[in-house]
Amino acid sequence: MEDIDKIPFYKERTIGERMTAALDFLRGNWQVMFRTAIYMLLPLSIVQTVALNSFFGDYMGLFFLGYNSIGADTELGVVLRLLGSYGVLSICFVIGSILLQALAFTMVQVYNERENGLEGVTRSEIRRKMRHNVKKVLKSTLSLVAVVLVFAAISFLNPIALILLIPALIAMSVPMQLFPCIYTFEETNMKEAASRALRLGLGTWTGLFLINLIMGFVINIIEQVVAVPWGIATVFVTIFTEIDDTPEWAMVVTRVLSFLFGVLMMFVTYMAMMIQPLATTYHYAHATERKDSISVDSDIDNFENLE
DSSP states (O other): OOOOOOOOSSOOOOHHHHHHHHHHHHHHSHHHHHHHHHHHHHHHHHHHHHHHHHHHHHHHHHHHHHHHHHOHHHHHHHHHHHHHHHHHHHHHHHHHHHHHHHHHHHHHHHHHHSTTTTTTOOHHHHHHHHHHHHHHHHHHHHHHHHHHHHHHHHHHHOHHHHHHHHHHHHHHHTGGGGHHHHHHHSSOOHHHHHHHHHHHHHHTHHHHHHHHHHHHHHHHHHHHHHHHHHHHHHHHHHHHHHOTTOOHHHHHHHHHHHHHHHHHHHHHHHHHHTHHHHHHHHHHHHHHHHHHOHHHHHHHHHHHHHO
């Protein structure tokens, strides 16, 4: 772990400073976060890679051969495999998103609570708080999905509601990104956390939108770079599958490389995506300090205690 000054949490920052704080946190504590992510995200990356390779293989088989070539008897089977692989990918993405947010929030909480940050932190310290935070993020995420589904159902019944739903979702989706963060960091119920997310998020809407836009752009670049080796290996697997006299060793090597590069791609992508919840966390700290002056109140309390 690098020897850097501890990053203050509740502090008003510019947009650039909020993103810099997130990057500094990741840079200074990457070893602890990497070790923890291996236990949580590497198994998920393996399952996701198997599903992705299966989906891509079936899709490319249909693209090159078509239903007529593979036979009517297997047409339903291929479609079911495609749907099954896509379903596994979707479930893995949801689980990964929840774990990422919980991990980011946990690391920042432990970092703020300990005098030396994450230096010397034990796995048991992280695990105890992690279990609690996973439940918090899961509950808040499911509640957001439920609200969206309810509004979507209403919009299908009323065309006017559909017209109003799209801009409303766009406007509200930005501040509600603070909802899981607030519900995790503060001892409050979901209703109060959602209300607070709206208050803080709408008051700092532009900054939160720009942070997520910039971070999303950076993450997208990283995803494209790490996807290149997997893409090349997978294309060779597809080509060798269509060639009848392909040597067995070539097929085995390309399949193994496709799997290994796929796991690497998924894991690195998850690690890169860690930047976004970290940046959201420091935006939450900025918005809280700006609206509620947490650090000022803390200084006053400490001054009274000294007296």
